[in-house]
Amino acid sequence: MARYTRRTKGALWASVLAAALTLGVFGLLTAPGAWAADKEIVWAVVDDLSGPYSATADECLRAQKLFFEERDYKLGPFKVKFITRDTELKPAVGVRRLQEVIAEEKPVVVTSGCSSAVQLAMTDIIGKTRGPIFWTDGWDTRLTGDLGNRYTFRWASPNYTIARASLSAFLDKFPDVKKVICIMLDYAWGYDMYENAKAVLDERKIHVMKVSYIPVTATDASVFMTEAKQSGADAYVMGLYGKLFGIGLRQAHEFGLKSVMKVFTTTGTLNMLRGVGCEALEGMYLGDHWNHAAPNPWTQSFVPKYQQKWGVIPGDYAAKKYFEAQIMERVIEQTGSADPKVLIPALENLGELEGPTGKERMAGWYHQIEHNFLLLEGKACKNMKYSDDYVSVIGGGMIYPKQGEKGFDFDRRKDPL
Amino acid sequence: MILAVVLFFLQVILPSKMMAAEILIMALPTLAFIFLFGYTGQLNFGTGSLFAVGAYTAGILLARTDVHVLVTILAGVFLTGVISGIVGFFCIRQVGLIFALLTLAFNQLIWFIIWQWRSFTGGPDGIWGIQRTAIHFGIFSYNIKPSFNFYIVVLILFLLTFAFVRRLIESPFGQVLQGMRDSELRATAIGYNPKTFKWMSFVISGMICGLGGSLFALHQEYVGEHLAYWATSGEVVMMALLGGTFALLGSVIGSGVFIFLSDLLNRFPSLATAGGWLLIFGVILILVVMFVRGGLYGGAEAIYGWLKERVESSDKQTVTEP
Amino acid sequence: MFNLAAVLAQVFNGIQFGVLIALLATGLSLIFGMLGIINFAHGSLYMLGAYFLWSVMQAIDVPGKFWIGLVVSFFLMGLVGLLIERFLLRRTYGQPEVYAILITFGLLLVIQQGVGLTYGTIPLPLSIPAILKGEVSLGLFKYPLYYLFTMILGLAVIFTVWFFIERSALGAMIRACAEDPETASTLGIKTRNVYTLTFALGAALAGLGGSLHAPMIGGLQHTQGGEILLISFIVVVVGGMGSVRGALLAGILMGVIRGLAGLFWAPASEFVLFVAMGLILLFRPQGLLGRKISG
Numbered sequence A: 001m002a003r004y005t006r007r008t009k010g011a012l013w014a015s016v017l018a019a020a021l022t023l024g025v026f027g028l029l030t031a032p033g034a035w036a037a038d039k040e041i042v043w044a045v046v047d048d049l050s051g052p053y054s055a056t057a058d059e060c061l062r063a064q065k066l067f068f069e070e071r072d073y074k075l076g077p078f079k080v081k082f083i084t085r086d087t088e089l090k091p092a093v094g095v096r097r098l099q100e101v102i103a104e105e106k107p108v109v110v111t112s113g114c115s116s117a118v119q120l121a122m123t124d125i126i127g128k129t130r131g132p133i134f135w136t137d138g139w140d141t142r143l144t145g146d147l148g149n150r151y152t153f154r155w156a157s158p159n160y161t162i163a164r165a166s167l168s169a170f171l172d173k174f175p176d177v178k179k180v181i182c183i184m185l186d187y188a189w190g191y192d193m194y195e196n197a198k199a200v201l202d203e204r205k206i207h208v209m210k211v212s213y214i215p216v217t218a219t220d221a222s223v224f225m226t227e228a229k230q231s232g233a234d235a236y237v238m239g240l241y242g243k244l245f246g247i248g249l250r251q252a253h254e255f256g257l258k259s260v261m262k263v264f265t266t267t268g269t270l271n272m273l274r275g276v277g278c279e280a281l282e283g284m285y286l287g288d289h290w291n292h293a294a295p296n297p298w299t300q301s302f303v304p305k306y307q308q309k310w311g312v313i314p315g316d317y318a319a320k321k322y323f324e325a326q327i328m329e330r331v332i333e334q335t336g337s338a339d340p341k342v343l344i345p346a347l348e349n350l351g352e353l354e355g356p357t358g359k360e361r362m363a364g365w366y367h368q369i370e371h372n373f374l375l376l377e378g379k380a381c382k383n384m385k386y387s388d389d390y391v392s393v394i395g396g397g398m399i400y401p402k403q404g405e406k407g408f409d410f411d412r413r414k415d416p417l
Numbered sequence B: 001m002i003l004a005v006v007l008f009f010l011q012v013i014l015p016s017k018m019m020a021a022e023i024l025i026m027a028l029p030t031l032a033f034i035f036l037f038g039y040t041g042q043l044n045f046g047t048g049s050l051f052a053v054g055a056y057t058a059g060i061l062l063a064r065t066d067v068h069v070l071v072t073i074l075a076g077v078f079l080t081g082v083i084s085g086i087v088g089f090f091c092i093r094q095v096g097l098i099f100a101l102l103t104l105a106f107n108q109l110i111w112f113i114i115w116q117w118r119s120f121t122g123g124p125d126g127i128w129g130i131q132r133t134a135i136h137f138g139i140f141s142y143n144i145k146p147s148f149n150f151y152i153v154v155l156i157l158f159l160l161t162f163a164f165v166r167r168l169i170e171s172p173f174g175q176v177l178q179g180m181r182d183s184e185l186r187a188t189a190i191g192y193n194p195k196t197f198k199w200m201s202f203v204i205s206g207m208i209c210g211l212g213g214s215l216f217a218l219h220q221e222y223v224g225e226h227l228a229y230w231a232t233s234g235e236v237v238m239m240a241l242l243g244g245t246f247a248l249l250g251s252v253i254g255s256g257v258f259i260f261l262s263d264l265l266n267r268f269p270s271l272a273t274a275g276g277w278l279l280i281f282g283v284i285l286i287l288v289v290m291f292v293r294g295g296l297y298g299g300a301e302a303i304y305g306w307l308k309e310r311v312e313s314s315d316k317q318t319v320t321e322p
Numbered sequence C: 001m002f003n004l005a006a007v008l009a010q011v012f013n014g015i016q017f018g019v020l021i022a023l024l025a026t027g028l029s030l031i032f033g034m035l036g037i038i039n040f041a042h043g044s045l046y047m048l049g050a051y052f053l054w055s056v057m058q059a060i061d062v063p064g065k066f067w068i069g070l071v072v073s074f075f076l077m078g079l080v081g082l083l084i085e086r087f088l089l090r091r092t093y094g095q096p097e098v099y100a101i102l103i104t105f106g107l108l109l110v111i112q113q114g115v116g117l118t119y120g121t122i123p124l125p126l127s128i129p130a131i132l133k134g135e136v137s138l139g140l141f142k143y144p145l146y147y148l149f150t151m152i153l154g155l156a157v158i159f160t161v162w163f164f165i166e167r168s169a170l171g172a173m174i175r176a177c178a179e180d181p182e183t184a185s186t187l188g189i190k191t192r193n194v195y196t197l198t199f200a201l202g203a204a205l206a207g208l209g210g211s212l213h214a215p216m217i218g219g220l221q222h223t224q225g226g227e228i229l230l231i232s233f234i235v236v237v238v239g240g241m242g243s244v245r246g247a248l249l250a251g252i253l254m255g256v257i258r259g260l261a262g263l264f265w266a267p268a269s270e271f272v273l274f275v276a277m278g279l280i281l282l283f284r285p286q287g288l289l290g291r292k293i294s295g
Helices: A009-030 A052-071 A091-105 A116-128 A159-173 A189-202 A222-231 A243-255 A268-275 A296-311 A316-335 A338-346 B002-013 B015-041 B045-062 B069-091 B096-116 B146-169 B170-184 B184-190 B194-220 B232-245 B250-268 B271-291 B295-320 C006-037 C044-061 C065-086 C097-119 C143-167 C169-180 C182-185 C191-216 C223-237 C244-264 C271-283
Strands: A040-047 A078-086 A107-112 A133-136 A151-154 A180-185 A207-214 A234-238 A264-265 A286-287 A352-353 A358-363 A368-370 A371-378 A391-397 B134-137 B140-143 C135-138 C142-146
Touching: A040 A052, A040 A091, A052 A078, A052 A268, A052 A296, A052 A316, A078 A368, A091 A107, A091 A116, A091 B015, A091 B194, A091 B250, A107 A116, A107 A316, A116 A133, A116 A151, A116 A189, A133 A180, A133 A316, A133 A338, A151 A368, A151 C223, A159 A189, A159 A264, A159 A371, A159 A391, A180 A189, A180 A222, A180 B250, A222 A243, A222 B295, A222 C006, A222 C142, A222 C244, A234 A243, A234 B194, A243 A264, A243 A268, A243 C191, A286 A391, A286 C271, A296 A316, A296 A352, A296 B134, A316 A338, A352 B069, B002 B146, B015 B045, B015 B146, B015 B170, B015 B194, B015 B232, B015 B250, B045 B069, B045 B194, B045 B232, B069 B134, B069 B194, B096 B232, B096 C223, B096 C271, B140 B146, B146 B170, B146 B194, B170 B184, B170 B194, B194 C169, B232 B250, B232 B271, B232 C097, B250 B271, B250 C135, B271 C097, C006 C044, C006 C142, C006 C143, C006 C169, C006 C191, C006 C223, C006 C244, C044 C065, C044 C097, C044 C191, C044 C223, C065 C191, C097 C223, C142 C143, C143 C191, C143 C244, C169 C182, C223 C244, C223 C271, C244 C271
Parallel strands: A040 A078, A040 A107, A107 A133, A133 A151, A180 A207, A180 A234, A234 A264, A264 A286
Antiparallel strands: A286 A371, A352 A358, A358 A368, A371 A391, B134 B140, C135 C142
16 A cells, blocks of 8 residues: 655655646647637537436437538628537536536526526526526426526526426316326426416316325336326326336336326327337327427428438437527527627517417517427327337427516516616 | 636636636535544545535625625535534444445435425525625725636635645644554544544535535525535545545645646537537546546656656766766 | 325335446446446446447348347447456556546536537437337236336346446456455466456446447437436445445335335435435444444
8 A cells, every 4th residue: 555655845846846746738639729719609509418328419419410510610790609518417416517507608698408407507607697698408307497587598498488388288188087196296397386286276177196206216117117007197297207117008008007097298209209118109189399290491401401311310409499599590690699688689579480389479578489399299109100109199289477476576677687 | 826826827827717616616525535544543524514504604795795705705614514513423333334424415415405494495496696896995896807806716715725735634632643544543542532633624624615516506506406425425436536635735636636627628629419528427436546546746756856866867877976 | 196106106116216327236236346447428428338239220120139239238338348448447557546636627528528529419219129118017006017127127227236246256356356356366367357357347347338228318418427326336345345235235225215205205205315325424424334433
């Protein structure tokens, strides 16, 4: 065992000097090179590139890369420097890297999408740094609610909408459902989702037999499946995401829940459906922000492009990020400016839009793009026309918070920039 | 001290002062770990949770009360000391690997409490609304919002801690600890009670983690539950092993290399997909361990020793020539 | 919620999950008992085994591809274990074990991200083989056939490993090496090969656990090794390092505790394992069936 001895004053010098030299060399190599050349703007993606949600982050990244490569990395009159940073799905790391990016690169736009906790932390920072425009796609309602700010914008529907629109559409279809049992993720997102689902259930006087919160770190949900099976409920209302979505739906199928109740999940995304597979999905009900087979012009032009470039069918994350980039392009061209102080009012005034789900609207007062949220039903394997054809759209809704409601009693346009 | 000067210039060389501050802040739990492992032989897997206790204490006080900044830091250190006293009491009864795993169990216990006690700690949301403004000394106040100013504060506190630990090791107390590491049997035979000494060193180590945590709360202006998670403790262990667990300096070296390297690799968009940068990090880690003994500090020592020999042998030659 | 059927079903669940974890824990325990290394890469090996199974099933399209895949994956993982031990871990044998541990940590990162880069990050689906689909009736409740199968197969494999170590000649050599490598080598046992064999076996068992678990989880992901590693640790420690029967017993115990905890306070179902581990360590630090560890 080596010991620490005082003789090595020289070693102290040596190691410290060596370290300093190395750091110095690297520091010079990576110094934020040129100050952004005149008329160059920075577009930063700060997302979970390496962790459990890297598939999602990847999809977001690909959509943005597609967008910029089509335009040769130009937005309006500006050249675009495109940078990425990993949040490692940890709010503290994400916050640090975000702050560094803001301080060094001075981006005009930061985009992110994974993990509500990270998104909330980032929004907080952006508010403090009166920072660049932040396009987030976390689903926590508060991101465009009482924890939002004038810099944060979102396309993805908040949990408020996700739970209410999909669940209402589902309950409309199955009015015989009188008692349900719920399972949600033990996470900020999960609590939010349950509150909103509960609001719908209470309104319709549907009895909740039990709500279980499954830890994010769980590797198995059989405990909950068994319990649900024995419960005698009419429907199983699930609010799961990521790895637990796969586990939950697969095990719901394997434990034969579909034979004794309806199985419903508030939301899924294409990547997660791929993992679960058609056998399990058949006869299940779920919500989603967008579907690649939607018969509207935006979708019909976007999907083939993405598919040609990346060889896979895009999920809703790709659609979101591409559309957000398109919106930014529009306001930059419209105003000729890359200054958030000019761009933000322009964004707030966008009004009606032709977007991924068809007719959409930018609600300037809380920075949310309002659009239809879908209810889907899983197809039988034999009815699939191509390998990603997992679901058919059977309904949907546009249920968003009203200005003045609890948690939404503000008008962002009145905040200073 | 040379160290002070070098570290002062660290923030000039590095791409960001925030990173420099973070390196020193993370060097604190690493220092705590090295002190405990290298000098008393205890492998502590709970540094993350103790760090988090400090962070949450300071964070909650800063965000929700008007207490003076220095008081929040002291509170963080003190409360972490108390918690590590309790944890230590249970863990000290065991040694070696079982001790390590017990600290891991307690680490997760603290994490779980932080996660579930939503009303107090914010649960998965964490603590917001922490402002880093200024330290007031009567009429005089020092604004620590700018990164540079804050770095100076962190640097001073780190150096003080470092000096303190160094003194502690060289003191009679420290000698007893090292004696115990080498042979607990003998130490007991001479008349020392190992449990007491171990417990005290555990508490001191915990308080250093707490200091790091308090500074972290100021640094990030945000505190989250993942700080208490075992992965963070694991990172601290990695930094210590990377830097060299038998030298206090290893704390800064390990922390510096770890943070710097992960940031550096992060900057290449080509490595972004599926976190390719993490892959390279793993490879580097393996290579360092396989080819450099005693961490980077040990490696530097070895190089120095080799150079010294070369110099001395050539000296000898000139001397013996007629 | 607390009818007898529900509780019984949970106990059953717990046993099933416990057996699966015990597969990993057995490997970990053997590696620790023999080499003194905490193998942080064990979770990644579990994940890799599942991915190998998937690859084989993609490559060949014959009936029974699941079974072929299981066997191929098992041996491939053994090979991987062999390579890791021979070329990476062996270098650290003279030094304190922390260095080997650090290498396994680096390996965790390399394997995990390597798989992510090679196979992509989109979850890969893997189905239960046709003959094992559906449920069976177990008196008061119905239970998925495949889960029952994995439980039985897992028990069989663990028993085989235990039998091999306790009763065969090769097993005797392994035990000799674990207890006293110096004397063992003077008796002519090639200790180095025994080390390699142990690690390879541990890796193969982990991979088998991953393969069996794969159809249950709704999509393979490169990050799935992380959490299962921690549970495996707990089981190893509770069972007693180096004890195969201990790993099985602890696995089942932990599985059942977890299942019942889920009935009462769901968010605690993962955490309660730590509490159990802490309590057991405080009062019986060598684990349930482990040998006493000296000062």
